[in-house]
Amino acid sequence: MNTIANVSRRRFIAGGVIATGALVLGVHYYPRLSASDQLPHDTNADHARLHPSVYLGINPDGTVWIVAHRSEMGTTSRTTLPLVVADELDADWKRVKIEQAIGDQRYGDQNTDGSHSIRSYYDAMREAGATARFMLIQAAAKEWGVPAAECETDLHVVVHRSTNRKVAYGELARAAAKLPVPKREDLKLKAKGSWRYIGKGEVSYDLAALVTGKAVYGMDARADGMVYASVERPPVLGGKVKSYDHKAALQVAGVRQIIPVDPFQGAPGFQPLGGIAVIADNTWAAFQGRKKLNISWDHGANESYNSEPYKNQLRETSHNPCKVVRNVGDADAVFAKGGKIHEADYYVPLLAHAAMEPLVALAECKDGKATLWAPTQNPQAAQDMVSKELGIPKQDVICNVTLLGGGFGRKSKPDYVAEAAVLSKKTGRPVKVVWTREDDIKFDYYNAVASMYLKAAVGPNGKPTAWLQRSVFPPIPSIFDVNAVYGDPGHLQQGWTDIPYDLPHLRVENGPAKAHVRIGWLRSVANIYHAFAVQCFTDELAHAAGRDPVDYLLDLIGNPRTIDFTGVQYPNYGASMNAYPWDTGRLRHVTEMVAEKSGWGKRKHGKGTGIGIAAHRSFLTYVATVVEVEVNDQGEVRIPRVDTVLDAGLVVNPEATRAQFEGAAVFGASVVRSGEITATKGAINQSNFQDYPVARMNEAPQQTNVHIVESDAPPAGVGEPGVPPFIAAFCNAIFAATGKRVRDLPISKLGLS
Amino acid sequence: MIELKVNGAEQSFNGVPEMPLLWYLRDILGLTGSKFGCGVGLCGACTVHVNGEATRSCVTLMRDTSGKEVTTIEGLGKNGLHPVQKAWMQVNVPQCGYCQVGQIMQAAALLNGKKKLTDHDIDDAMSGNICRCGTYQRIRAAIKAAAETTA
Numbered sequence: 001m002n003t004i005a006n007v008s009r010r011r012f013i014a015g016g017v018i019a020t021g022a023l024v025l026g027v028h029y030y031p032r033l034s035a036s037d038q039l040p041h042d043t044n045a046d047h048a049r050l051h052p053s054v055y056l057g058i059n060p061d062g063t064v065w066i067v068a069h070r071s072e073m074g075t076t077s078r079t080t081l082p083l084v085v086a087d088e089l090d091a092d093w094k095r096v097k098i099e100q101a102i103g104d105q106r107y108g109d110q111n112t113d114g115s116h117s118i119r120s121y122y123d124a125m126r127e128a129g130a131t132a133r134f135m136l137i138q139a140a141a142k143e144w145g146v147p148a149a150e151c152e153t154d155l156h157v158v159v160h161r162s163t164n165r166k167v168a169y170g171e172l173a174r175a176a177a178k179l180p181v182p183k184r185e186d187l188k189l190k191a192k193g194s195w196r197y198i199g200k201g202e203v204s205y206d207l208a209a210l211v212t213g214k215a216v217y218g219m220d221a222r223a224d225g226m227v228y229a230s231v232e233r234p235p236v237l238g239g240k241v242k243s244y245d246h247k248a249a250l251q252v253a254g255v256r257q258i259i260p261v262d263p264f265q266g267a268p269g270f271q272p273l274g275g276i277a278v279i280a281d282n283t284w285a286a287f288q289g290r291k292k293l294n295i296s297w298d299h300g301a302n303e304s305y306n307s308e309p310y311k312n313q314l315r316e317t318s319h320n321p322c323k324v325v326r327n328v329g330d331a332d333a334v335f336a337k338g339g340k341i342h343e344a345d346y347y348v349p350l351l352a353h354a355a356m357e358p359l360v361a362l363a364e365c366k367d368g369k370a371t372l373w374a375p376t377q378n379p380q381a382a383q384d385m386v387s388k389e390l391g392i393p394k395q396d397v398i399c400n401v402t403l404l405g406g407g408f409g410r411k412s413k414p415d416y417v418a419e420a421a422v423l424s425k426k427t428g429r430p431v432k433v434v435w436t437r438e439d440d441i442k443f444d445y446y447n448a449v450a451s452m453y454l455k456a457a458v459g460p461n462g463k464p465t466a467w468l469q470r471s472v473f474p475p476i477p478s479i480f481d482v483n484a485v486y487g488d489p490g491h492l493q494q495g496w497t498d499i500p501y502d503l504p505h506l507r508v509e510n511g512p513a514k515a516h517v518r519i520g521w522l523r524s525v526a527n528i529y530h531a532f533a534v535q536c537f538t539d540e541l542a543h544a545a546g547r548d549p550v551d552y553l554l555d556l557i558g559n560p561r562t563i564d565f566t567g568v569q570y571p572n573y574g575a576s577m578n579a580y581p582w583d584t585g586r587l588r589h590v591t592e593m594v595a596e597k598s599g600w601g602k603r604k605h606g607k608g609t610g611i612g613i614a615a616h617r618s619f620l621t622y623v624a625t626v627v628e629v630e631v632n633d634q635g636e637v638r639i640p641r642v643d644t645v646l647d648a649g650l651v652v653n654p655e656a657t658r659a660q661f662e663g664a665a666v667f668g669a670s671v672v673r674s675g676e677i678t679a680t681k682g683a684i685n686q687s688n689f690q691d692y693p694v695a696r697m698n699e700a701p702q703q704t705n706v707h708i709v710e711s712d713a714p715p716a717g718v719g720e721p722g723v724p725p726f727i728a729a730f731c732n733a734i735f736a737a738t739g740k741r742v743r744d745l746p747i748s749k750l751g752l753s
Numbered sequence: 754m755i756e757l758k759v760n761g762a763e764q765s766f767n768g769v770p771e772m773p774l775l776w777y778l779r780d781i782l783g784l785t786g787s788k789f790g791c792g793v794g795l796c797g798a799c800t801v802h803v804n805g806e807a808t809r810s811c812v813t814l815m816r817d818t819s820g821k822e823v824t825t826i827e828g829l830g831k832n833g834l835h836p837v838q839k840a841w842m843q844v845n846v847p848q849c850g851y852c853q854v855g856q857i858m859q860a861a862a863l864l865n866g867k868k869k870l871t872d873h874d875i876d877d878a879m880s881g882n883i884c885r886c887g888t889y890q891r892i893r894a895a896i897k898a899a900a901e902t903t904a
Contacts, residue, residue: 074849074886203845210850211841212834213786213826217851220785228780253769283789284776285769356790356798356851356885405788405851406885437791659848659888666887689795689883697889698876704890 043067043099050173052135052181053128054106056085062156062170064089064096069107070117071377072100072206073355073407074663075719076656077117079205081125084118084652087197088129088190090153091169098205103379103399111378113412113521114573115619115717118652122715130187132176139176140167155196192712201653206403218375218402221362223430229423230286230434231261233275233443236299236682237268237517244276248292254285258293259426261419267482268518270385272419273443279427283434299682305516307349307449307678314451314513315345318470322511323486326497326568329505331457334466340458342544346533347744350677351447352686353522354694357405358440363420364430369396374417375404382414386421397421408667409521413445438687445520446677448473452533462545463555466505469537471496471530474515485512487526489569495530495616495724497568500584502558516682523667524720527618528727532745535614535728540741549613549732550595557615560585573620579714580620590624590645590709591615597707598626598643605736608632612732614725619717621648622709625665625725627701629733635752637734639669642704644722649713657718658706664722665704670694671723672730673753674746757818759784760828770816774808775799777815778825786826786854790883797882800855801825807862826854829861837861840899848886856882860896870900 045065048057057065066085072078082098085091101107109120133153140158141148144165151160159166192199209215234240246258256279263274276293280286335341361374363386370390376382379399387394404411416433424431435443450473456464476491477484487510489497497508522528542552563582572580591613595601598611605611608631615624625644631637642665651657674693678685686692731742740750747753755766759782766777778784778801787810790798794809801810802824829835834842837860847853856879863870863878875893884892 072849074847076848203842204847206850207842207845207847210847210853211838211857212830213854215850216785217788219789219851222783222785282772282776282780284772284780287792354885356788356796356849356883358789404849406849408885434789437793437796655845659845659891662890663848663887666889667885669887688793689791690793694883694885695887696880696883697892698880700887700889702872702890 043101044097045099050132050135050177052131055125055128056132058132058169058173060170060173062095062168064091066096066098067101068098069101069110070121071110071112071401071404071407073112073377073404073411075660076204076653077112079202080653080656081117081121083197083202084122084125085129087195088126089133090155090196092156093197093202095156100401102401103383105380110380111412112407113377113409115719115721116573118715119575119620119717122652126189127184127187130189131182134182134187135176135179136169136172138179139172143167143175198652199650199654201655203655215403217357217405218360218362218373219357219405219434221373221402221432223362223364226362226430226432227256227279227281227427228283228286228434229277229279229431230290230436231275231277231419232290232293232295233273233439234263234297234299237302238300240274240298240300241276242296242298244296245294246276248294249278249289252285252289252292254281255289256280257427259423261422267480269480270381270413270415270418272389272415272422277423279423279431286434287436302516302682305679305682311347311449311451314449314472315347317472317511317513318345318451318453322470322472322509324507325492325510326506326508328503331466331468331505331507334457334505335455341455342458342541343453343455344537344540344743346452346454346529346536348450348529348532349675349745350449350517351522351671351675352441352444352677352692353408353410354441354692355406355408355410358437359410359416359435360433361417361420362430362432363417363424365390365421365424368392370398370421370424372397372399372417372421373402374399374414375402375411376414376417377404377407377412378414381412382417385414385418389418389422390425408523409525410444413520437689441686441688441692442684445479445518447522447525447528448475448519450529452529454533454537456541458541458545462541462547462552464503464541467501467503468507469496469499469534470509470511471533472511472513473526473529474513474519476519476521478515479518479520485514486510490571491526493570493572494526494618495534496526497570498563498582498617499534500563500582500587500617501556517679524618524723527616527724528671531614531616531724532728532731535616535725536731536742539612539732539735548601550591550600553613553615554588554591557584557588557591560588575620580716582617586622586647587615587617590622590647593707593709594624594626594643594645597645597705600626608737610733610736612729612734612736614728614732616725618721618724621646621716621718621721623721623725625729627726627729627733629730629737631734631737631752637673637747637752639701639730640703642701642726643707644704644726645707645709646718646721647709647711648716648718648721649711650715651708651718652715654708657708660718661706661722662704665726666695666700668723668726668730669700671727672745672747673699674748676746755815755819757820758822760824766815768815770814772815773811774801774813774815774818774823775810778810784825784827788851788854790852796852797859798852798855800858800882802858802862805862805865807859826858829858835861836903837864837899840895840902843898844891844895846888846891846895848888852882852884856884856892860892860899864896864899864903868900870896
């Protein structure tokens with residue numbers, strides 16, 4: 001991607017119109033669309049005197065504006081990407097102001113998911129900073145009449161050492177702005193030794209706002225004349241309103257209006273689910289009015305869906321030959337010879353995101369245009385969806401991105417934003433749609449329910465001579481095509497086709513499953529169930545062979561090598577195999593390192609205690625985790641200690657990375673302890689934290705030690721990769737402590753809590 | 754008419770007395786620091802102080818606030834940041850931050866007057882507050898740090 005080209009192209013498209021003067025921010029923190037605005041979406045960076053990139057602007061007073069174009073949901077990307085710009089610019093972080101981009105394709109992809117913000121934008125951020133630094137140096141050199149090559153930068157200044165002169169960035173902004181923007185190949189990036197921020201990190205730019213309640217989330221967005229909405233949606237996916245009586249609802253104090261929302265057409269995609277909306281003067285009145293609605297539903301075809309028989313169906317599918325997605329040698333021939341065979345079924349139910357901020361969005365539709373304020377991971381998708389729902393051009397939809405009270409993948413899907421826009425159009429007022437926690441859990445895009453069957457023929461030394469694995473799960477593409485039943489390569493790669501073991505005979509399969517609820521991305525996605533199955537099955541084999549689980553795991557990973565995916569559809573998370581090869585040496589290294597850091601084999605474990613290990617690569621990052629558990633006679637499970645080692649290549653912000661892996665352990669603890677969504681007659685049974693519990697302080701790991709491998713490899717993901725190995729290591733630790741093998745999640749099914 | 758004090762200021766409310774305090778604070782007074790997380794007192798995101806006690810504002814009805822003193826995050830630090838807020842920054846607790854206001858209000862009430870806190874005390878007091886990002890070990894560390902500065 002060439003960010004510099006992006007700027008000029010966009011200016012060209014805009015007809016060279018560049019508004020002058022300071023941008024007046026909207027009353028409530030964010031820009032609003034109005035008929036008179038030529039470029040309502042301009043940033044302070046756009047208006048800064050020196051503006052060599054869409055991501056960056058420098059004012060004559062020395063203020064550096066950096067645009068955060070990815071969404072902030074707690075991973076600190078809003079801080080970490082600007083930090084890379086600031087480093088390459090040699091800017092003083094204290095003089096940097098970060099502004100949040102609206103949805104705008106000039107920034108490139110803004111869908112903040114898939115743990116790739118740093119990976120995909122590290123180079124672009126460096127180039128943005130280096131471009132400005134280049135121009136500032138040129139301007140200073142010209143002013144001093146010295147060759148640019150003799151000039152360098154120090155913190156926020158250009159210096160000429162031999163004459164002991166220096167000039168501040170702000171003072172150079174005007175002159176630099178008159179110079180041509182350098183070509184990418186003329187840029188000289190800073191050497192690693194002179195990095196100020198990369199590899200050292202910074203706390204969140206928003207830290208003070210976060211601890212004082214001043215941070216503005218979607219839930220806190222406001223607009224003049226705003227009304228509140230709460231929507232009663234069809235309990236079964238694809239259901240429709242048959243009839244409704246709203247008289248009692250309209251009697252509720254504060255309720256203004258009752259408005260039907262159309263059901264979606266075709267596949268659900270990101271369309272609103274439909275239902276009946278209550279519009280009121282405040283959130284609580286809308287909630288109360290909704291309770292008084294009397295609706296009769298036509299539930300539609302998904303009323304046939306019940307979780308228990310569906311589970312059996314998935315399992316049955318997995319016990320029969322399925323579609324082969326990777327094959328090495330001839331596993332069947334080995335199985336046919338007989339000998340020692342080990343088989344197991346693993347199961348993970350539907351999982352809900354349950355971010356602390358329930359879904360919410362504010363929309364104002366006026367004069368055929370729409371302004372949105374949304375805690376969205378994907379503002380461009382919100383623009384698209386609202387444009388389709390309202391039948392207006394995409395450029396007439398402004399999507400302001402607030403802070404997100406958690407996302408975990410759910411807020412990539414803008415159905416809730418479109419709902420607000422539709423209601424604003426119908427009421428003629430700004431409408432804030434507030435989902436209750438019950439709505440948030442019942443109308444999620446769930447992480448797929450999955451059944452995995454694994455089979456290994458075991459040789460005399462306990463090592464597998466042949467390995468078969470089948471996974472069956474309703475795939476994410478089913479939200480766009482109701483007939484999609486097979487996993488797509490992008491999700492089969494997640495811990496399944498890329499099983500890293502050095503096996504002479506290996507077959508990887510995937511079976512069909514029809515979706516009856518919306519399936520979506522949840523923190524680490526298919527890696528959750530695939531890593532659980534593979535890493536727990538490995539532990540089973542180790543114990544069956546009487547081997548130490550760490551030694552056995554290393555034995556299966558084999559010698560350091562690059563996995564050959566010839567003949568396999570392996571997208572490698574969208575990254576090139578040259579820059580990001582699947583390197584088993586790196587997986588070995590994190591495994592060996594976590595064994596050492598955790599004191600594996602050196603610590604004594606008494607009755608009811610045990611440790612487990614798992615290693616996994618996801619989002620291009622190699623992670624190995626050791627979990628220690630204590631289980632008492634009542635079956636209560638505590639997690640005193642977790643050690644996790646990660647190799648994510650270059651880590652820009654180690655502090656934020658450690659926080660992500662601490663959090664991933666807690667997220668994984670929720671999955672293992674209690675994560676389960678079920679349906680009866682197509683309707684979701686769970687509703688709030690009493691029946692969809694998530695880990696609380698006493699249930700979370702007491703201490704998670706995060707160890708980061710020093711690496712110059714290109715940066716990889718950190719938001720998601722901690723989750724999959726934690727889940728498997730936790731289950732393996734439970735086996736070590738209790739002798740109970742966890743094959744069906746959550747562990748509440750084993751009488752553990 | 755319900756008379757109460759919010760962050761030291763006299764307020765009167767003549768709406769529906771069954772309205773939960775949370776929505777009065779957020780939608781009527783515009784004090785959006787207190788968060789909506791579950792609506793049934795299970796997550797703690799809405800925690801405020803009522804007469805100094807940590808209270809779930811989402812299940813506290815306005816009719817029960819008559820004559821009470823309510824403190825929200827907006828009124829917590831009388832002179833700048835409260836020691837708990839300082840500790841939260843020092844330990845770099847928040848990730849998304851949405852639950853942290855409730856966590857801070859809960860922790861501030863816990864610390865009030867206490868000098869020594871064990872892990873068990875902290876777990877007991879804080880287990881009603883959910884953090885989905887999973888910042889619990891930092892919350893525990895921050896509470897200990899704050900206890901040291903206030904002791």
